[in-house]
Amino acid sequence: MEALKSYDWKDKANKALGISQEDARITKSYLSVAFIAILFGGLLGLLQGMNRAGILELPVWANYYKVLTAHGLLLVVVLSAFFTIGYFYAGLSHTLGGLLPKVRKMAWIGFWMKIFGFVLAVIPVLQGDASVMYTFYPPMAAAPMFYIGLVFIVLGVWMLAFGAFINVANWRKNHKGQHIPIFSFFATGVFVLLFFGSLPVAIEVFYIIPWAFGWIETINVMVSRTLFWAFGHTLVNIWYLTAISAWYVFIPKIIGGKRWSDLLTRVVVIALVIMNITGGFHHQIVDPGISESVKYMHVFMSLAIGFPSLMTAYAMFAVFEKTARKKGGKGLVGWYKKMPWGDVRFLAPFIAMAAFIPAGAGGIVQSTNQLNQVVHNSMWVVGHFHLTLGMTVVMTFFGVSYWLVPYVSGRVLTPKINKLGIIQTIVWTVGMVLMSGAMHWVGLLGSPRRTSYSTYFDNATALSWDPYLFFLAIGGTLLMIGVLLQVYAVFYMMFFAPKGETEFPMAEEEEDATPTPMWTERWGLWIVLMLTLVSMAYVIPLVDFIVNAPPGSPPFKTW
Amino acid sequence: MKGIYYVVILYIFLMLPPVANLMESVMIIHMHMQMTLFAAIGFLLAPGMIRKFPRFFEEWNPNGIPGLLLFVLVIVYWTLPRSMDEALNLWYIELFKFISLPFLAGVPLRDSWKKLKSSWKNGLIIFFTLLFIVMGWLYIWSPNQLCNNYLLIDQITLGWGFLLTAVCMIIYLAYSYITDLAENI
Numbered sequence: 001m002e003a004l005k006s007y008d009w010k011d012k013a014n015k016a017l018g019i020s021q022e023d024a025r026i027t028k029s030y031l032s033v034a035f036i037a038i039l040f041g042g043l044l045g046l047l048q049g050m051n052r053a054g055i056l057e058l059p060v061w062a063n064y065y066k067v068l069t070a071h072g073l074l075l076v077v078v079l080s081a082f083f084t085i086g087y088f089y090a091g092l093s094h095t096l097g098g099l100l101p102k103v104r105k106m107a108w109i110g111f112w113m114k115i116f117g118f119v120l121a122v123i124p125v126l127q128g129d130a131s132v133m134y135t136f137y138p139p140m141a142a143a144p145m146f147y148i149g150l151v152f153i154v155l156g157v158w159m160l161a162f163g164a165f166i167n168v169a170n171w172r173k174n175h176k177g178q179h180i181p182i183f184s185f186f187a188t189g190v191f192v193l194l195f196f197g198s199l200p201v202a203i204e205v206f207y208i209i210p211w212a213f214g215w216i217e218t219i220n221v222m223v224s225r226t227l228f229w230a231f232g233h234t235l236v237n238i239w240y241l242t243a244i245s246a247w248y249v250f251i252p253k254i255i256g257g258k259r260w261s262d263l264l265t266r267v268v269v270i271a272l273v274i275m276n277i278t279g280g281f282h283h284q285i286v287d288p289g290i291s292e293s294v295k296y297m298h299v300f301m302s303l304a305i306g307f308p309s310l311m312t313a314y315a316m317f318a319v320f321e322k323t324a325r326k327k328g329g330k331g332l333v334g335w336y337k338k339m340p341w342g343d344v345r346f347l348a349p350f351i352a353m354a355a356f357i358p359a360g361a362g363g364i365v366q367s368t369n370q371l372n373q374v375v376h377n378s379m380w381v382v383g384h385f386h387l388t389l390g391m392t393v394v395m396t397f398f399g400v401s402y403w404l405v406p407y408v409s410g411r412v413l414t415p416k417i418n419k420l421g422i423i424q425t426i427v428w429t430v431g432m433v434l435m436s437g438a439m440h441w442v443g444l445l446g447s448p449r450r451t452s453y454s455t456y457f458d459n460a461t462a463l464s465w466d467p468y469l470f471f472l473a474i475g476g477t478l479l480m481i482g483v484l485l486q487v488y489a490v491f492y493m494m495f496f497a498p499k500g501e502t503e504f505p506m507a508e509e510e511e512d513a514t515p516t517p518m519w520t521e522r523w524g525l526w527i528v529l530m531l532t533l534v535s536m537a538y539v540i541p542l543v544d545f546i547v548n549a550p551p552g553s554p555p556f557k558t559w
Numbered sequence: 560m561k562g563i564y565y566v567v568i569l570y571i572f573l574m575l576p577p578v579a580n581l582m583e584s585v586m587i588i589h590m591h592m593q594m595t596l597f598a599a600i601g602f603l604l605a606p607g608m609i610r611k612f613p614r615f616f617e618e619w620n621p622n623g624i625p626g627l628l629l630f631v632l633v634i635v636y637w638t639l640p641r642s643m644d645e646a647l648n649l650w651y652i653e654l655f656k657f658i659s660l661p662f663l664a665g666v667p668l669r670d671s672w673k674k675l676k677s678s679w680k681n682g683l684i685i686f687f688t689l690l691f692i693v694m695g696w697l698y699i700w701s702p703n704q705l706c707n708n709y710l711l712i713d714q715i716t717l718g719w720g721f722l723l724t725a726v727c728m729i730i731y732l733a734y735s736y737i738t739d740l741a742e743n744i
Contacts, residue, residue, distance in 0.1 A: 535726075539587065
């Protein structure tokens with residue numbers, strides 16, 4: 001009882017005084033790394049786009065594949081993970097009454113492990129010994145140091161995941177019979193997925209390291225690809241889950257409304273946690289060694305992941321319409337005028353949501369066997385993940401940064417920066433629509449992904465791609481302008497904006513909401529269900545790959 | 560009540576010859592997915608049936624133990640290699656599979672579950688954990704083909720499926736042991 005009282009007091013103090021300096025420092029550090037990564041990653045992206053359009057020839061020491069690997073690592077491994085962790089740790093601190101001292105320590109150990117791992121991985125990339133791209137598929141082999149770096153990154157992630165679990169478990173112990181606050185519920189889901197999703201890639205990397213050192217001669221390529229995508233697809237959905245956490249929890253408050261259906265929100269999180277990892281199979285839909293019937297059944301598994309997304313779309317528009325009508329919005333669609341379009345904290349995530357409509361549809365195309373064969377390994381795929389990650393996820397992150405950065409820095413969002421944010425959102429939207437649209441289209445026309453510029457001896461088909469690739473370069477240039485504006489805004493808000501208080505805009509539940517049943521809190525059960533589903537999904541191909549294993553492949557350096 | 564129609568549609572869908580043939584073409588999907596889905600259909604249909612025939616369930620399954628025994632018998636029967644072979648070769652055994660799993664396994668389990676003490680529930684999970692370990696051992700390390708209709712590799716895959724499911728059940732048991740669910744949530 002004593003403990004309960006002290007925690008209630010801590011909760012109140014936390015709400016009144018804002019985030020503690022020590023917890024804020026953690027989030028600020030993670031966000032700083034994330035936005036420095038987007039600065040460099042974006043620049044490398046621009047170089048690639050220019051090269052792909054045939055406008056710019058890269059010097060020999062910075063060939064296309066090296067730049068592509070670094071671009072992927074910076075944005076896929078650094079930006080997304082560092083933002084996600086900084087964002088959720090700020091939320092854990094806010095909703096659970098501050099981080100525990102040992103969790104804080106773990107967050108710092110994790111931070112430095114990740115940085116150390118990243119430095120180790122990036123050295124061979126810069127030296128040209130690891131142009132294996134972020135998927136590092138064997139039999140392409142990088143220098144062993146690259147993989148050792150990845151091990152440290154994964155260990156850092158685990159440290160943070162366990163830090164989050166300890167904090168949540170401690171809160172539950174002191175708040176028996178209560179639901180985990182919704183934002184921490186999302187954080188729990190994300191860290192559960194980060195931990196279990198990174199297990200397969202850890203196994204893969206431990207298998208690759210002796211092969212890269214030459215201690216074992218060959219590697220089972222299909223096993224490593226399968227392990228990679230069990231992680232790869234999960235990672236993609238972790239970003240998505242992070243983005244939708246902002247949609248569910250903060251957007252209603254920003255537009256002046258309330259959260260709609262707590263139960264639906266929690267069911268979406270649980271469904272995504274349980275069903276996610278097996279989605280990796282649709283990345284292997286044209287891989288050999290997996291029978292057609294198994295692939296066919298996996299289409300159902302992949303489409304099942306789409307279901308919670310449809311629930312999210314419904315919930316979002318329910319919140320929008322309810323809030324707008326309360327504000328006097330009328331008509332079938334006329335209520336949309338009542339939305340705060342001039343507020344970047346709403347505009348950026350809204351465009352992000354809208355982008356997920358074509359992005360999700362493109363994803364369904366790719367997980368369908370016949371349609372996948374049309375677009376597989378073409379620029380279409382690159383267009384798809386720039387639309388999902390570059391728009392849906394990253395624009396949500398941008399939108400969040402306009403309140404999260406001032407919140408952790410004890411400063412405020414000024415009208416000028418809000419205006420800059422609106423301009424940035426427009427520039428980014430136009431840039432990404434041009435670039436991603438061009439990528440989709442040129443992919444349909446047959447242009448391959450992950451290929452340096454070539455006219456294939458002036459082949460007519462290859463030459464016909466050029467106009468689209470030009471659009472790609474124009475879009476990329478606009479995106480670089482967007483990156484510069486965004487990075488400026490973030491660091492201005494972190495260090496130079498006027499001091500003041502910014503709230504952590506958690507929306508409240510509707511007054512007449514029905515109580516959420518307690519079974520939603522049975523995390524152990526959800527994890528067991530997830531593990532069972534993963535076991536069932538992976539046992540067929542993995543047993544086949546291992547029992548009927550081919551001789552395996554020695555390492556190759558293709559660049 | 561609308562939910563029942565969806566369950567009936569799923570039941571019919573799973574019995575359609577192309578769907579049933581596809582699921583039965585892979586041994587582990589036949590046993591671990593198709594059969595589980597049929598049992599799950601019974602589980603979902605049960606509340607409606609219990610409402611319709613309350614006296615029958617009260618009379619035959621007052622404390623949940625008869626229902627539990629029926630469930631165990633039916634499920635154990637369907638883990639035998641020979642029963643799978645027969646389901647593929649004889650139409651009436653296939654029909655028996657379609658009927659027995661929902662109505663003699665899924666329905667009694669749902670009716671029994673709420674009547675049973677937690678010791679019985681945990682006992683059931685422990686029993687199936689042990690059974691799955693034994694079945695896993697049998698299917699992985701049996702040097703002979705146990706089912707005429709499936710290859711040895713299918714059998715080994717099924718064995719690993721059993722072992723992994725057993726591991727998941729052990730994790731669940733450990734989780735229930737270390738967390739006091741009633742107190743914590």
